[in-house]
Amino acid sequence: xxxxxxxxxxxxxxxxxxxxxxxxxxxxxxxxxxxxxxxxxxxxxxxxxxxxxxxxxxxxxxxxxxxxxxxxxxxxxxxxxxxxxxxxxxxxxxxxxxxxxxxxxxxxxxxxxxxxxxxxxxxxxxxxxxxxxxxxxxxxxxxxxxxxxxxxxxxxxxxxxxxxxxxxxx
Numbered sequence: 208x209x210x211x212x213x214x215x216x217x218x219x220x221x222x223x224x225x226x227x228x229x230x231x232x233x234x235x236x237x238x239x240x241x242x243x244x245x246x247x248x249x250x251x252x253x254x255x256x257x258x259x260x261x262x263x264x265x266x267x268x269x270x271x272x273x274x275x276x277x278x279x280x281x282x283x284x285x286x287x288x289x290x291x292x293x294x295x296x297x298x299x300x301x302x303x304x305x306x307x308x309x310x311x312x313x314x315x316x317x318x319x320x321x322x323x324x325x326x327x328x329x330x331x332x333x334x335x336x337x338x339x340x341x342x343x344x345x346x347x348x349x350x351x352x353x354x355x356x357x358x359x360x361x362x363x364x365x366x367x368x369x370x371x372x373x374x375x376x377x
Contacts, residue, residue, distance in 0.1 A: 213243050
């Protein structure tokens, strides 16, 4: 660039900033720009900066690095959960299939025997020898608390195991 300033430089700069160069420019100003190196350089630099700004505005904005890292961690975690879930789904389908096969077998077995489910349920405690479970001489306190306490203890133990296995951190 030259060290001196042109008298018409401000007028050229004003037209450039408004976006009117060269369409709304008088012919005498265009003739001046063709002769004046200072105005020519001003136009060249200003148009270059305007073009660079227009390209920068069109460029996509990148997310913050923390957001990108968080999304990557979320994708990694979801992929791990999906990998773990596939065998669990297979096990659940297998358990459902086995249960349905057992139920169908029981249904076929009962239909061949005459389908007396109520008599079968009544005879179930005797068939499983539940009468051998209670002690010969029950404790002196009233009620069936001697059956309720072990059942509650078993439920509490199984609940603890389920919560431990279901927790994320071990």
